[in-house]
Amino acid sequence: MRAEKPERWHIGVIGGSGLAGGIALDEAQEISVSSPFGAPSGPVVTGHLEGVRFTFIARHGAGHAIPPSSVNYRANVDVLKRCGVTDVLALSAVGSLREAMAPGEFVAVDQFIDRTAGRQGSFFGPGLVAHVSLADPVCPRLSGQVSRAVQEADARVHEGGCYVAIDGPQFSTRAESRLYRAWDCDVIGMTAMPEARLAREAELPYALLAMVTDYDSWREGEEGVDAEQVRHVMHANVDRAREAVRRLAAMLPPTREPSPIDFALDGAVFTAPSARNDALVARLDAVACRLFGERD
Numbered sequence: 001m002r003a004e005k006p007e008r009w010h011i012g013v014i015g016g017s018g019l020a021g022g023i024a025l026d027e028a029q030e031i032s033v034s035s036p037f038g039a040p041s042g043p044v045v046t047g048h049l050e051g052v053r054f055t056f057i058a059r060h061g062a063g064h065a066i067p068p069s070s071v072n073y074r075a076n077v078d079v080l081k082r083c084g085v086t087d088v089l090a091l092s093a094v095g096s097l098r099e100a101m102a103p104g105e106f107v108a109v110d111q112f113i114d115r116t117a118g119r120q121g122s123f124f125g126p127g128l129v130a131h132v133s134l135a136d137p138v139c140p141r142l143s144g145q146v147s148r149a150v151q152e153a154d155a156r157v158h159e160g161g162c163y164v165a166i167d168g169p170q171f172s173t174r175a176e177s178r179l180y181r182a183w184d185c186d187v188i189g190m191t192a193m194p195e196a197r198l199a200r201e202a203e204l205p206y207a208l209l210a211m212v213t214d215y216d217s218w219r220e221g222e223e224g225v226d227a228e229q230v231r232h233v234m235h236a237n238v239d240r241a242r243e244a245v246r247r248l249a250a251m252l253p254p255t256r257e258p259s260p261i262d263f264a265l266d267g268a269v270f271t272a273p274s275a276r277n278d279a280l281v282a283r284l285d286a287v288a289c290r291l292f293g294e295r296d
């Protein structure tokens with residue numbers, strides 16, 4: 001078993017809609033990292049912000065070419081882990097299902113309902129069965145720090161909110177939008193699942209900063225959401241998201257104390273050593289390096 005995580009922060013940022021251009025990092029370097037789970041969404045850029053190491057991936061690739069259900073979520077998370085990332089901050093555009101969560105505001109999401117289907121939702125599989133806890137899918141420490149960073153960036157943030165993940169790429173019908181409100185969901189998007197599940201399997205504390213771009217399609221007597229509206233609000237606010245990331249870097253304590261999520265795989269693997277699929281174990285050399293060690 002490998003030693004505990006390093007004491008230095010290394011934040012992996014997965015940038016969503018509006019963030020294909022990345023975040024401005026000092027000494028930024030584009031690096032090529034391959035993954036046994038296939039190609040990540042696009043170039044991986046690593047550098048520093050306020051002296052803290054950051055590594056960035058654009059979720060939809062350069063120029064936003066990859067639709068939500070075609071994102072290789074496993075490769076993205078695996079590559080971040082391979083780069084030595086300690087914590088993941090995901091940035092996403094979302095629709096609001098609550099009057100109080102207005103376009104232009106941010107939500108530090110803390111729960112999910114997953115309505116996606118057919119996406120690769122686990123690093124594990126036949127020959128290596130693991131069940132991690134997902135009761136609290138977001139890291140409260142990172143999410144709290146991110147909320148404070150948004151406030152410092154002079155933007156409004158709602159601390160906590162349930163995100164319903166849909167496949168898309170179409171927006172929801174009015175009936176679906178009303179249904180998700182009845183389920184007590186607060187915001188809607190197309191990408192946080194399975195991303196959050198995979199981060200947990202990779203023992204990476206995950207926080208999701210959602211930027212509200214629209215009211216989806218539940219409001220009586222109003223037009224439903226359309227892409228033009230989303231694009232407009234997104235472009236008006238994306239620099240605030242970048243500023244929040246910079247503020248986060250500036251406020252992180254110099255030493256990273258361990259998180260319980262760093263040990264999410266402890267006790268999670270059910271498959272007996274004699275029944276394990278060696279090829280699958282080998283593919284987990286980054287994700288589960290603490291359990292199985294790294295490849296030579």
Ligand SMILES: CSC[C@H]1O[C@H](OP(=O)(O)O)[C@H](O)[C@@H]1O
Nearest residue numbers: 016017068092093189190191230
């Ligand atoms: C551009 S509107 C729909 C699109 O935006 C969100 O993407 P992301 O989460 O990567 O910011 C949403 O999930 C959809 O993929």
Ligand SMILES: Nc1ncnc2[nH]cnc12
Nearest residue numbers: 093094095188189190216
């Ligand atoms: N209304 C909406 N539904 C799904 N994803 C979105 N991303 C931004 N707005 C959205």
